[in-house]
Amino acid sequence: MQNILAAIALCLWVESHSTPDNYNNIYGDNGHAAGCLQIHAGAIADVNRKYHTTYVWPQDAMKPETAQLIAFNYLLMWGGPVNSVENYCRIFNGGPQGATHLSTRNYWQRCKARRKELIHNNLTKKHNENKARN
Numbered sequence: 001m002q003n004i005l006a007a008i009a010l011c012l013w014v015e016s017h018s019t020p021d022n023y024n025n026i027y028g029d030n031g032h033a034a035g036c037l038q039i040h041a042g043a044i045a046d047v048n049r050k051y052h053t054t055y056v057w058p059q060d061a062m063k064p065e066t067a068q069l070i071a072f073n074y075l076l077m078w079g080g081p082v083n084s085v086e087n088y089c090r091i092f093n094g095g096p097q098g099a100t101h102l103s104t105r106n107y108w109q110r111c112k113a114r115r116k117e118l119i120h121n122n123l124t125k126k127h128n129e130n131k132a133r134n
Contacts, residue, residue, distance in 0.1 A: 001076075001081060003082075003083060003084060003085045003088055004072055004075045004076060004079070004083075004088055005072070006085045006088075006115075007075060007085050007088030007089045007092060007111070008037075008068055008071050008072060008075070008088075008092075010085070010089055010111040010114050010115055011037060011071065011089055011092045011093070011111065012036060012037055012068070013111075013114045014107065014110050014111055014114065015028075015036060015037050015038045016036040016037070016038070025062065026038070026062075027058070033061075034057065034058035034061040034062055035058065035061035035062045035063070035064070035067045036064050036067055037061070037067045037068065037070075037071050037092075039057070039061040039067055039070055039071065040057075041057040041058075042095075043070065043071075043074050044056070044057045044060065044061065044070060045057075046074060046077065046078075047070050047073045047074050047077065050073070050077050051073055051077075053073075055070055071092060074091075074092070075088045075091060075092060078091050078095075078096040079091050079099070083099075085111075085115070086099075086108050086111075086112070087099040089104075089107065089108050089111040090104035090105075090107065090108050093107040093108075094107070
């Protein structure tokens with residue numbers, strides 16, 4: 001499940017740079033994707049069908065916490081409980097078979113670059129904290 005959460009955090013960055021100003025009233029893909037995670041109506045329909053939920057597009061896609069829950073359920077549904085961060089990101093971008101689509105490679109590269117940046121920043125922060133203590 002950690003990989004699903006990591007993938008959502010990376011997708012959130014790719015889709016809206018994780019900034020609060022970008023959470024509401026964002027539409028992409030010519031109006032077909034909404035919210036901080038750029039969720040499509042079809043993804044909400046899939047989650048509602050599988051989990052018997054009643055999410056509404058675009059309203060629920062515009063709520064950051066709800067959007068992340070929708071994304072979590074979507075990735076769990078199509079990626080299963082144990083998968084790689086890469087596969088989850090690519091499924092999020094390309095749909096149920098997204099992990100195998102060549103078209104999702106670039107999206108994964110953007111997610112991977114962000115993950116590398118976060119790891120670097122975290123290591124730098126820890127190094128600086130250790131230096132300050134000594």
